[in-house]
Amino acid sequence: MKTFVVFAGLLILGLIGCTTVDHRSNLHSVKEQEMTVGKVQKEIRVGMSGAQVAEALGSPNIVTKDEGGDDTWVYDKIATEASYSENSSGLFIILYGSSSRSGAAATTQKTLTVVIKFDASSKVKSFSYHASTF
Helix, strand or coil: CCCHHHHHHHHHHHHHEEEEEEECCCCCCCCCCCCCCCHHHHCCEEEEEHHHHHHHCCCCCEECCCCCCEEEEEEEEEEEEEEEEEEEEEEHHHCCCCCCCEEEEEEEEEEEEEEEECCCCCCCEEEEEEEEEE
């Protein structure tokens, strides 16, 4: 009977050990705002002030002034998402003393470029954006 209980316990532990682990870590700062096409479409409007744009999107990466003296703000965001999943056979470890592991890794990169042009009175004259995922 003791042998059966020990074997049943080891079997249960082995089955619990057969898991899939997906390690995804969010390395973004809590204070950093996530910029998406949807956020730009929802928040940015012609006629907004620079302060309103900065409140909605944060500070731009690049600020330029054209020959007419009008400002252009460029937001250029690049994100890389990496994930790894691992499978390990816990029962195999218990019964045979070694592990059998396999895994898969995936990396996705996303870019978003937003260009906002202001008029002479520092109001949004026009804006455009380009997003890609690869």
